[in-house]
Amino acid sequence: MAHSFFLLYMAVLPLFFISYGFVAPFFGTLIDRWPAAFLWFGNSIICIYLAIEVFRLNIRAWHYSLYLFLLWTVSSFVTFIYHDYTDIYEYMNVPAESVALMENMGYISRSNMLVLIVLTFVSYLIFYFYAKKYFKQK
Numbered sequence: 001m002a003h004s005f006f007l008l009y010m011a012v013l014p015l016f017f018i019s020y021g022f023v024a025p026f027f028g029t030l031i032d033r034w035p036a037a038f039l040w041f042g043n044s045i046i047c048i049y050l051a052i053e054v055f056r057l058n059i060r061a062w063h064y065s066l067y068l069f070l071l072w073t074v075s076s077f078v079t080f081i082y083h084d085y086t087d088i089y090e091y092m093n094v095p096a097e098s099v100a101l102m103e104n105m106g107y108i109s110r111s112n113m114l115v116l117i118v119l120t121f122v123s124y125l126i127f128y129f130y131a132k133k134y135f136k137q138k
Helices: 002-017 031-057 059-082 085-091 096-105 110-134
Strands: 023-026 029-032
Touching: 002 031, 002 059, 002 110, 023 031, 023 059, 029 031, 029 059, 029 085, 031 059, 031 096, 059 110
Parallel strands: none
Antiparallel strands: 023 029
């Protein structure tokens, strides 16, 4: 059930981007505006479908959601090799003063983002494979 709620969270997350502008990591580059909006909308549709099927304990949905999470993780990791987190804020038209303030705090850096992506991925995989035993095997 937690897995299903996580997928629903991923489906709703793009709604928060509406007021700032859509930006998405895409295998080493950042895409913005309408292409990013369509990418996030497509991701939302897929996540809603997967959330329903994961709730039904469909093992195929477990596999597909793993592939989707892996795809986003690799895309984010490759993107943050080339871009800093502040680049996203610039694409979102956040005022330069706010971006400078966040840079001065020191916790937003490329290396921190890469570590965060890897830690999130590993912790998610641990939960993921723990939850697999509850799914219907076909």
